[in-house]
Amino acid sequence: xxxxxxxxxxxxxxxxxxxxxxxxxxxxxxxxxxxxxxxxxxxxxxxxxxxxxxxxxxxxxxxxxxxxxxxxxxxxxxxxxxxxxxxxxxxxxxxxxxxxxxxxxxxxxxxxxxxxxxxxxxxxxxxxxxxxxxxxxxxxxxxxxxxxxxxxxxxxxxxxxxxxxxxxxxxxxxxxxxxxxxxxxxxxxxxxxxxxxxxxxxxxxxxxxxxxxxxxxxxxxxxxxxxxxxxxxxxxxxxxxxxxxxxxxxxxxxxxxxxxxxxxxxxxxxxxxxxxxxxxxxxxxxxxxxxxxxxxxxxxxxxxxxxxxxxxxxxxxxxxxxxxxxxxxxxxxxxxxxxxxxxxxxxxxxxxxxxxxxxxxxxxxxxxxxxxxxxxxxxxxxxxxxxxxxxxxxxxxxxxxxxxxxxxxxxxxxxxxxxxxxxxxxxxxxxxxxxxxxxxxxxxxxxxxx
Numbered sequence: 001x002x003x004x005x006x007x008x009x010x011x012x013x014x015x016x017x018x019x020x021x022x023x024x025x026x027x028x029x030x031x032x033x034x035x036x037x038x039x040x041x042x043x044x045x046x047x048x049x050x051x052x053x054x055x056x057x058x059x060x061x062x063x064x065x066x067x068x069x070x071x072x073x074x075x076x077x078x079x080x081x082x083x084x085x086x087x088x089x090x091x092x093x094x095x096x097x098x099x100x101x102x103x104x105x106x107x108x109x110x111x112x113x114x115x116x117x118x119x120x121x122x123x124x125x126x127x128x129x130x131x132x133x134x135x136x137x138x139x140x141x142x143x144x145x146x147x148x149x150x151x152x153x154x155x156x157x158x159x160x161x162x163x164x165x166x167x168x169x170x171x172x173x174x175x176x177x178x179x180x181x182x183x184x185x186x187x188x189x190x191x192x193x194x195x196x197x198x199x200x201x202x203x204x205x206x207x208x209x210x211x212x213x214x215x216x217x218x219x220x221x222x223x224x225x226x227x228x229x230x231x232x233x234x235x236x237x238x239x240x241x242x243x244x245x246x247x248x249x250x251x252x253x254x255x256x257x258x259x260x261x262x263x264x265x266x267x268x269x270x271x272x273x274x275x276x277x278x279x280x281x282x283x284x285x286x287x288x289x290x291x292x293x294x295x296x297x298x299x300x301x302x303x304x305x306x307x308x309x310x311x312x313x314x315x316x317x318x319x320x321x322x323x324x325x326x327x328x329x330x331x332x333x334x335x336x337x338x339x340x341x342x343x344x345x346x347x348x349x350x351x352x353x354x355x356x357x358x359x360x361x362x363x364x365x366x367x368x369x370x371x372x373x374x375x376x377x378x379x380x381x382x383x384x385x386x387x388x389x390x391x392x393x394x395x396x397x398x399x400x401x402x403x404x405x406x407x408x409x410x411x412x413x414x415x416x417x418x419x420x421x422x423x424x425x426x427x428x429x430x431x432x433x434x435x436x437x438x439x440x441x442x443x444x445x446x447x448x449x450x
Contacts, residue, residue: 009132012051016092018085025080025094026132028108028140030055030276031253032071032243034234034268042068043093046078049139059088062098069105070118072243074250074276076108077136079129081122110137152251155226156189160259163269167277168228170248171221173241176211181232183244184221185252190370191226194262195414196344203345203366205373207231207265215329215435220246223325226370230255230266243274251275262344262368308340309418311403315444316423325371327424333434336425341367342417343404351397354383361391365442367422376424376440388446400447421445 010023027046031054034042040062045055058080062068069078081102083094096103104119106112114130116123153164168185175181196203206212207229221227230252232241244250253273255266319338327337345366348354355361361383367376378386389396406417422445430437 012046012048012056015056015085015094019087019092020085022082022084022100023094024082025056025058026129026136027056027078027080028136028143028276029071029074029076029078031273032074032275033271033273040065040068044069044071044078047143048136049143056094057088057091058083058094058096060096060103067098067120069103070242071105072117073108073245073248074243074274075140077106077133079104079106079116079123079125106133108137108140110134110141112137154189155187155191155228158191158257158264160257163254163256166228166252166255166266168250168252170244170246170250171227172213172217172246173244174208174211174213174217176208178210181241182208182211183230183232183241184227185230185250186222186225186227188222188225191228191264193342193368193370193416194259194264195416196262197414201261202347203261203373204263205366205375207260207263218325219329221325221329223323223329223371226264228264228266230268232268234268249277251277307419308421311418311448312420312422313446313448314338314421314423319423321421323371324367324369324374327426327440328372328374330426333428333438334426336423338421338423339367339369340419340421341369342406342419344368344373344417346401346405351394351401354397355391359391374440376442378442382441382443382445385444386442386446388449404447 008024009026010018012025012027015023015025025046025048027048029044030047031045032042033044041060043057043059045057047053047055058078060068079102080094080096083096083101086093086095088095098120102120102122104116104123104125106114106116114125114133116125151165152167155166155168158164166185166187168187170183171186172184173181174184251274253275254269254271256269257264257266259265316336316338319336322337322339324339324341327335327339330337343365347364354363360380361378363378363383365376365378367374384391387397387400389400391397404417404420405415407415422442424440425443426438426440428434428437429439
């Protein structure tokens with residue numbers, strides 16, 4: 001590839017030797033941190049064909065956040081004019097000053113046009129700039145970015161209270177009624193199951209309980225592997241994540257992992273950044289969603305389910321296993337399923353209240369697997385079949401319930417419930433609102449005697 005060298009833009013590698021000089025640059029954005037509200041600043045990193053390192057930091061300082069660059073995608077191209085090379089925390093950095101510098105942002109995809117999607121008032125594009133921009137776009141198709149991939153952690157290996165770097169796909173981005181943003185990310189692996197310390201309060205079904213996602217959104221989620229929620233509450237962080245769209249592949253640096261009510265989530269730390277993901281890595285992340293077939297066989301592929309403990313039996317051993325996300329996103333309201341789950345909580349808690357005044361068994365359980373949590377009920381004869389003992393034998397009920405919940409006593413904490421197989425069917429309670437009134441019930445499942 002040839003890129004014109006007789007040009008006023010300096011190569012990125014030469015910028016490292018231009019301390020205290022005002023220069024102009026063009027480069028591809030490979031890393032982005034988040035604006036700071038206190039001083040209206042942000043930092044990104046750029047590379048070009050002659051710089052094979054991790055990139056040149058470019059720090060932007062403005063009088064208002066709206067004047068800062070709003071990068072739509074890592075891998076986009078930026079033009080910079082009259083930036084000063086300085087030392088920031090002992091690192092060579094290009095400093096952008098709103099009063100004396102200018103910039104322009106362009107889509108980094110090959111074949112895109114030459115109109116910037118954001119630019120400062122002073123910027124003007126020239127014919128030679130268009131040639132340079134086209135060449136950079138073509139170069140990025142095959143460029144191998146040195147991102148230190150060995151330092152990235154899969155979701156299957158995360159640990160509570162630690163910082164990590166995550167290479168992932170954006171599944172969904174949304175905001176709740178309290179103006180809190182959530183980024184839903186996935187890497188194809190399953191997050192570790194959590195122990196439970198909550199004794200009395202009901203466990204939520206998801207990290208974002210106040211904005212339960214509708215079915216049409218859940219159908220865009222992969223049905224295998226775990227989806228991690230990244231919670232974004234800082235105003236400037238919300239502005240920075242506007243560049244994120246479902247389907248994008250992003251590398252997050254220095255996310256903080258936490259567990260609340262048995263649910264994993266992540267937050268940004270002061271040093272969190274977003275980094276470029278090469279296109280060839282994006283291709284390996286394409287989730288393969290399968291077509292649903294028969295009523296008892298909602299998916300034709302074999303899923304990767306945890307091996308179950310064997311403490312439960314089912315009447316339909318020939319039915320394939322599905323995930324809870326398969327169940328939530330199934331195309332029909334009513335269907336039957338077989339899955340491997342954990343019973344993480346039941347209501348009522350007192351076995352003496354498992355039967356109503358008419359003697360009918362009624363119990364609500366919260367089930368989870370690596371993909372989701374749901375409410376599922378046990379009702380009437382199916383409840384009695386499930387426990388397989390005399391309703392008046394409280395000791396036997398308590399013993400079986402404790403085994404199911406993973407503790408010697410129902411209120412013991414922490415608990416680590418066992419993986420069990422069970423059969424579920426879905427039904428609706430309101431014919432005029434079938435999806436809105438969709439519910440799940442356990443059937444043809446029992447706790448084995450030993």
